[in-house]
Each structure stands twice: as C-alpha cells, then as structure tokens.
Amino acid sequence: MAVLKIILTLAIALISWPILNLLKYYIEARSVGLPIAISPIGFTNPILIIFQKSLIPFFKSLPFGLGDWNVYSGFGSIFANRYRLHAKHGPAYLVVTPNEIVFFVDDAELAEEILSKRKDLIKSDALNKALNLFGTNVVTNNGDDWARHRRITTPPFNERNSNNIWKVSLAQTTGMLQSWTSEGKNGVTKTAKDTMTLALHVLIAGGLGKSYSFSGGVATLAEGHTMSYRDALKIILLKLTPAVILGSLPPIPSFILTKKMKEINLAVREFRSHMNQMIEEERVRVDKLDSEKDNLLTALVRASNAASQGKERSGLSHDEIMGNLFMYNVAGHDTTANTICYAIYLLAAETDYQDWLREEIGSVFQGNDTVETWEYEKAFPKLKRCLALMYETLRLYPPVVFIPRYTGTRSVTLKLKGKEHTLPPKTDVIVSVGSLNTTPKLWGTDSMSFRPDRWISQTGGSKIIEHEELKPIPTGFFPWSVGPRSCPGKKFAQVEFVAVIAHLFRKHRVKAVMEPGETMEAVKKRLFDVIEDSALEVTIKMNHPEKVQLVWEEQA
Structure with a gap:
C-alpha cells in the first residue's frame, strides 16, 4: 500500500508540475x-x-x-x-x-x-x-569573456585575407565544376555534399592556413583516422542534440549503443582528434610566423600560449580553442555551403536569372576565361548581381532563422x-x-518570390550594367546580425560566394534532369518542392536535395 501511495504521489507530481509551471x-x-x-x-x-x-x-x-x-x-x-x-x-x-x-x-x-x-x-x-559541445566560444560567451574571445578571433578576418579567400574559392570551384561536368547528362545528386567540401576547404585555407585540392583534403580519410574531417563534422551538425546528450552522460558500454549512437560518438571523437592534430601542428610553426599575417588558428594558438604564461586577458584555454574552432567550422562553412547550394537550386528553377548573371560576369571579365588571373580588387566590387543573388538567397533561406x-x-x-x-x-x-525576411511589410506583395533583381537599382537613365548599384540593406535584414555581436566573417562569406557564382556561371548553365513526360513548369515545381522541403538542424538545410539531378552544360 505504501508503495502504491508513493507511485500515485509521483504520478500526480509529474502531471501537476508542468501544469503549475x-x-x-x-x-x-x-x-x-x-x-x-x-x-x-x-x-x-x-x-x-x-x-x-x-x-x-x-x-x-x-x-x-x-x-x-x-x-x-x-x-x-x-x-x-x-x-x-x-x-x-x-x-x-x-x-x-x-x-x-x-x-x-x-x-x-x-x-x-x-x-x-x-x-x-x-x-x-x-x-x-x-x-558548447567542444568548449565555450565567441558565439556563446557573455560579458568580459565574450570581449576576450572577440578580441582574439576577429583580427584574422581582414581585407588581406579577402584576396586569399577569392583565389582559393576560384581554385576550389574549378575542381567542383570539373567534377560536375564530368557527370554529363546523368546529372549531379551530390550538390549539397560538394558545396560543403568546397566551403570547408576555403575555410581551412583562409582560417587555418592549410590548402587542399577539391578532390582530396577533408573528404579523404587521413592516416590514423577512421572518419574524414568532412564526414565527422557533417554527422555532428546533423545530430548535434544527440551528440550533446551522449557527451553529457557517463561513458556507456559499446554493446548498449545503437549503430547510429556509435556513429555519433565516433564522429565527435574523430572531429576532436582532427582539431587537436591541427592545433599541435600549428604550435610547431607559430613562433616562425609574422603575427600580422595570422590566420584564425595561428591567433588561437598564440592565445593558448599567452594563457600558459599567465596572461589570462589575452589568452584562451585549450577547451576554448576547441570551442572556437568548432564554432567557426559551423559559422564559417556550414552557412556559406548551404547558401551556395540553395542559390544553385533556385537558379535551376528560375533559369532566366542565369542569363542575368552571365550578362554581368561577361561585362566584368571581358572574355577573360583564365580564372587564375581574375583579380579580387578589380572584380569583386563590380559583381553586384552576384552579391544580390546572395542577399536574395539569404532572405528566403537564411541559415540562421532566428537570433x-x-x-x-x-x-x-x-x-x-x-x-x-x-x-x-x-x-x-x-x-x-x-x-x-519574408513579411510583406518590408518586401511587398511578392515577399515569398525569388527575385534577386529586387536588390539592384539604376543610377543612370538607361538600363546598362555600369549604371547599376546594390540597394542599401534595409533595417530588419540581418543575415550577419547587427550590433556589437555581428558576424566578423561577413566579408569572408561574401567574397567566397561571389567568386564561386562568378566562376560557375561564367561559361556554364545548370538545369534539372527532366523526368519522362515532365513539362518545364512541372520540373520547376519539383525543384521548388525540394527547396521548400527544408528543416532546421544547426542551420536550415534541404532534407533531400538529391531528389533532383542537376546537369551542368558549357555555353558558347
């Protein structure tokens, strides 16, 4: 009887607690x-x-x-x-x-x-x-700790680095485009995976000082590892909450874990190992480098050395370095990779905007198809339509849907x-x-429509590219947030996106593989259905981008 009373009391408490709260x-x-x-x-x-x-x-x-x-x-x-x-x-x-x-x-x-x-x-x-899975960081901290993290992690995101990001983005796109065109009329189903690889390689080159070819690098299995850098990060981002829950529990015997739980545990362990390896490699070379040319990893390692010397105000613990590396992997690649992927699918659905982009890209490069010679300082400021495409993609499918x-x-x-x-x-x-991003109060009655040209205004009497300007970003559009906690990697992301889009559409077009008996309107609807079938993981992602095969064709 006493046991029954205890059970009833607990049941009533469990039911009443949420109601009272x-x-x-x-x-x-x-x-x-x-x-x-x-x-x-x-x-x-x-x-x-x-x-x-x-x-x-x-x-x-x-x-x-x-x-x-x-x-x-x-x-x-x-x-x-x-x-x-x-x-x-x-x-x-x-x-x-x-x-x-x-x-x-x-x-x-x-x-x-x-x-x-x-x-x-x-x-x-x-x-x-x-x-905070791997440690506190510049995104999650408050007060003086936030100020310390921000002071250490922001300087590497400078204009000097933008030129490097431009070159690396073009080189990576060359490899990605070669991979896509080689598929011929069969089309590509791995667009999302490939843009992730590209963005990771750009981040690692610009932020961590390591260069890889598109076909290798983070997608390959490094010696001493059982999971690649890219695959470990992908699993963590897709299963972040289970990873946190598993990480907060005492060690669980392997035979109790499901196959999926074992995969998540392995991904966390392997990604931690990859980051530790990068940090130790950077420690060996940091003293030989000019601090004015620091990348993010170099700056973090210098801060770790400062902490070990008792300089807490300018230092970071090892866990804080790990936390910031993970956070910049998320904020510095996942967001941009998804934005590039969404932009490609949107352009495959609204093909007229590919011609609109090519008109600008052709005007800027004047027949120069040698991508390696494209100069950041001359080209980037002129590629306004490419940047307008980024804004419109971020407006409709923002990686961060709430702040x-x-x-x-x-x-x-x-x-x-x-x-x-x-x-x-x-x-x-x-x-x-x-x-x-979608309220008609700010964007008009077509607020849910994809229209990158809404960001372009004419400064002259005739509609020619030289008379076009980007419209000012309106109050209420926060793709990189605003205020003291705004994203320091804004220019990094813009340069990467513009370089990739300019390269992709300079001489190529993308279209969806049509199913038997399918009309142009039907394939357009199918594309938008796949795009809209998106969900919030860490950022917004399409659930099944592989349902549409994309063909890349070279244009005369």
Whole structure:
C-alpha cells in the first residue's frame, strides 16, 4: 500500500508540475501586455528536437484542433511559418510553455535595438549548450569573456585575407565544376555534399592556413583516422542534440549503443582528434610566423600560449580553442555551403536569372576565361548581381532563422511602437529572422518570390550594367546580425560566394534532369518542392536535395 501511495504521489507530481509551471509563466506573461500563445512542450525539449520530423506530422493529424499548438513548437516553426504567425499576432508576441516564456519579435526597429543591447540582453546557457559541445566560444560567451574571445578571433578576418579567400574559392570551384561536368547528362545528386567540401576547404585555407585540392583534403580519410574531417563534422551538425546528450552522460558500454549512437560518438571523437592534430601542428610553426599575417588558428594558438604564461586577458584555454574552432567550422562553412547550394537550386528553377548573371560576369571579365588571373580588387566590387543573388538567397533561406537573446536574472524594458513592455527575468528573446525576411511589410506583395533583381537599382537613365548599384540593406535584414555581436566573417562569406557564382556561371548553365513526360513548369515545381522541403538542424538545410539531378552544360 505504501508503495502504491508513493507511485500515485509521483504520478500526480509529474502531471501537476508542468501544469503549475505553465500557469506561473502565463501569469507573468500577462503583465507584459502582448498577445500570448501556449505550447505544452518547451522549445528546448530534447525529445521534440530529436524526433520533431516525425512528431510534428503526428500533432498536425490530431482531430478537433488538438494539435494546433504545434505551430508554436520548436524553433524550426520560425522557418516553417515564415511571417504568418506575426501576421496573426502582430509585431511581437509571447509563447508560454511549462519551461519558459519566449518573446518573439519581427519589428525591424525593435529587433535592431535588441541586437544592440549586448549587456542587457545576453546569450542563454540553455540555448547555447549544443554550441558548447567542444568548449565555450565567441558565439556563446557573455560579458568580459565574450570581449576576450572577440578580441582574439576577429583580427584574422581582414581585407588581406579577402584576396586569399577569392583565389582559393576560384581554385576550389574549378575542381567542383570539373567534377560536375564530368557527370554529363546523368546529372549531379551530390550538390549539397560538394558545396560543403568546397566551403570547408576555403575555410581551412583562409582560417587555418592549410590548402587542399577539391578532390582530396577533408573528404579523404587521413592516416590514423577512421572518419574524414568532412564526414565527422557533417554527422555532428546533423545530430548535434544527440551528440550533446551522449557527451553529457557517463561513458556507456559499446554493446548498449545503437549503430547510429556509435556513429555519433565516433564522429565527435574523430572531429576532436582532427582539431587537436591541427592545433599541435600549428604550435610547431607559430613562433616562425609574422603575427600580422595570422590566420584564425595561428591567433588561437598564440592565445593558448599567452594563457600558459599567465596572461589570462589575452589568452584562451585549450577547451576554448576547441570551442572556437568548432564554432567557426559551423559559422564559417556550414552557412556559406548551404547558401551556395540553395542559390544553385533556385537558379535551376528560375533559369532566366542565369542569363542575368552571365550578362554581368561577361561585362566584368571581358572574355577573360583564365580564372587564375581574375583579380579580387578589380572584380569583386563590380559583381553586384552576384552579391544580390546572395542577399536574395539569404532572405528566403537564411541559415540562421532566428537570433536568440535572454533577459538573464533581470527584467528588461523594451519599447514597441511607442509603448513600453517589461519582460520578466529568464525570458528568451527571439528575433524572428524568418519572419522579418519574408513579411510583406518590408518586401511587398511578392515577399515569398525569388527575385534577386529586387536588390539592384539604376543610377543612370538607361538600363546598362555600369549604371547599376546594390540597394542599401534595409533595417530588419540581418543575415550577419547587427550590433556589437555581428558576424566578423561577413566579408569572408561574401567574397567566397561571389567568386564561386562568378566562376560557375561564367561559361556554364545548370538545369534539372527532366523526368519522362515532365513539362518545364512541372520540373520547376519539383525543384521548388525540394527547396521548400527544408528543416532546421544547426542551420536550415534541404532534407533531400538529391531528389533532383542537376546537369551542368558549357555555353558558347
């Protein structure tokens, strides 16, 4: 009988705890004076994060609207719903769960204010846990620690490095394009994997000082390893939450782990080994290098040496070096690789924009097809349409669909449309990038349409390329964030993307392999279906890009 009472008590506690917590947070949220939505599952619930692809369709299928709350469940809903939830609730609303209050905003001016408040609105440890898999870093830290990491990691991202990024990006694209054209009419299904390899090689050359050919390098199995650098990173990025959960547990006997769990454990172990190897190799050569020409890895190793000498203000621990290397692998390659991949698929769907790009590329290089002689300083500023393509791709398919902040232990007052709203302590603040990027308020009635020419304006009377300028980036468009925590690799990514696109479309076109009996409109729809079938992993990715085969053809 006593055991039964204990079981009943525990069952009641388990049932009542989330209900009481939900009620407590709801009462707190009411005081803010903004619309409120309710979700029975917290945003950081590991079960939802791991199984969301199968759970969300189940919730949607429930009768009588019992699963309607699913539109507010998980941060992936920001991409899935774009601007629709803000169209329903207004420029700011709250979601209350048993675990937290989450404040969503898509008002451009307020969003910019939020991102400028580095000290009042900080990064949440709970949301950043996954990104601390290998150690804390410049993205996840706050306060003085953030300032120390930022001071050490930012200098290598300079204009001198941009010229190197340009050359490496062109060389990598040569290898990638040769691989694609060699497939002939059969087409390519590994576009996403290849852009990942390219972006990793560019990052490693520009940030870590190592050069590889496109066909080798991070995709090959290095001596002493059982998984390549690229494959280990890919598995971690696709299975980051399970990797964090497994990493937080005591060692588990191998026979208990599933095949997938063993693969994740191996990926984490192998990627750690790859990074440690890079660090040790750099330690051997760092003293022989001019500090003014430091790449990211050199700067990190110098900071490690400073820490070992007791210079904490200018130093980093080994775990902090590992954390920053992992973070720059994510932010410096995963985002750009996906943006290049999305841009290629979008151009395969809207083929007229390939001619639009070729017109500019031909005008800039004037028949010079010797890619190795293309000069960054002369060409990059003129390739405005290529950069416009990047902006439009980032607008519709941003790698980062939300920018998180946290009120911490204090309440924070923000002003929206002239009215003040005070957020309680421990409130997650979410700048809804996915909504800001597609709201008709900012982009017009065709806000969901792919139109890279929306970024170009004419400065002269006639429509010729020399009279074109990029329109200023509007308030509310934050592909690299804004404020003190904006991305230092913005120019790095822009130079890489523009170089790759200019090379790809200088003399080539891309199209989808048509299925028997398929019309042009049908293949276009199929392409957009594959593009839209995207989900939030660490960044936004297409779930099945391999469903469309892409053919690359040389043009006269």
